[in-house]
Amino acid sequence: xxxxxxxxxxxxxxxxxxxxxxxxxxxxxxxxxxxxxxxxxxxxxxxxxxxxxxxxxxxxxxxxxxxxxxxxxxxxxxxxxxxxxxxxxxxxxxxxxxxxxxxxxxxxxxxxxxxxxxxxxxxxxxxxxxxxxxxxxxxxxxxxxxxxxxxxxxxxxxxxxxxxxxxxxxxxxxxxxxxxxxxxxxxxxxxxxxxxxxxxxxxxxxxxx
Amino acid sequence: xxxxxxxxxxxxxxxxxxxxxxxxxxxxxxxxxxxxxxxxxxxxxxxxxxxxxxxxxxxxxxxxxxxxxxxxxxxxxxxxxxxxxxxxxxxxxx
Numbered sequence: 001x002x003x004x005x006x007x008x009x010x011x012x013x014x015x016x017x018x019x020x021x022x023x024x025x026x027x028x029x030x031x032x033x034x035x036x037x038x039x040x041x042x043x044x045x046x047x048x049x050x051x052x053x054x055x056x057x058x059x060x061x062x063x064x065x066x067x068x069x070x071x072x073x074x075x076x077x078x079x080x081x082x083x084x085x086x087x088x089x090x091x092x093x094x095x096x097x098x099x100x101x102x103x104x105x106x107x108x109x110x111x112x113x114x115x116x117x118x119x120x121x122x123x124x125x126x127x128x129x130x131x132x133x134x135x136x137x138x139x140x141x142x143x144x145x146x147x148x149x150x151x152x153x154x155x156x157x158x159x160x161x162x163x164x165x166x167x168x169x170x171x172x173x174x175x176x177x178x179x180x181x182x183x184x185x186x187x188x189x190x191x192x193x194x195x196x197x198x199x200x201x202x203x204x205x206x207x208x209x
Numbered sequence: 210x211x212x213x214x215x216x217x218x219x220x221x222x223x224x225x226x227x228x229x230x231x232x233x234x235x236x237x238x239x240x241x242x243x244x245x246x247x248x249x250x251x252x253x254x255x256x257x258x259x260x261x262x263x264x265x266x267x268x269x270x271x272x273x274x275x276x277x278x279x280x281x282x283x284x285x286x287x288x289x290x291x292x293x294x295x296x297x298x299x300x301x302x303x
Contacts, residue, residue: 135287136285152292153292157295159249160295
């Protein structure tokens with residue numbers, strides 16, 4: 001798995017199990033190598049666009065936002081996204097509350113809406129620290145949450161999956177959904193960042209001569 | 210399926226136990242008390258599923274909210290900070 005290092009690394013226990021199982025399934029004709037490669041290509045190509053589109057709709061349509069918070073999976077289907085088996089809970093950031101998602105037991109994540117989780121989301125430091133020192137972890141991501149704002153950490157430890165509905169940034173009045181969706185990154189949907197407007201470079205002040 | 214014994218707003222306590230196997234109740238929350246935030250529905254018991262059984266009857270699953278200060282000794286953060294987890298009914302103390 002670590003060919004990119006250019007060094008030979010023997011398979012670890014779980015890699016060996018994965019390869020053995022995969023080869024057995026192919027050998028028995030239950031799946032084909034092509035089908036596996038195809039499914040992986042689809043998974044790798046998916047990004048957070050669907051989640052971002054749901055957020056942008058919620059920002060522009062209060063009735064949709066209410067439905068999104070009521071039943072996230074149904075709200076995804078409403079936008080034409082098929083989410084078989086997904087039980088999505090959408091949690092709303094407000095001026096009083098900031099939400100963040102973690103899976104302490106493994107790496108549960110709404111992949112069908114956000115794409116593959118980033119490596120750090122699956123790392124032990126994130127999984128163990130996000131629950132017990134969320135403010136410190138968020139600060140390391142560059143997000144300082146004021147002390148008066150409550151932090152609500154969601155451990156995605158069983159059958160539900162989670163997505164954060166961030167607050168719409170000021171200064172986006174009149175923007176259409178596509179433009180708004182462009183502000184919503186994967187990290188905003190996990191809750192380790194908030195949407196911000198691109199910084200407009202300041203015009204250099206004319207120098208007094 | 211067993212009826213959901215608890216409703217949103219009920220105070221509940223997570224069992225403190227250490228059974229072997231595939232358990233979806235993290236160690237750090239066992240023995241702690243919180244408040245039911247919502248009933249998520251009922252799902253096959255993951256501890257049974259992991260043993261290739263059907264996991265039925267499905268167990269009611271609750272989203273439970275805990276105060277961070279109750280969970281972590283010396284928690285550094287706001288008094289109001291909370292953590293939420295999904296707890297199966299059979300992990301809640303009667």
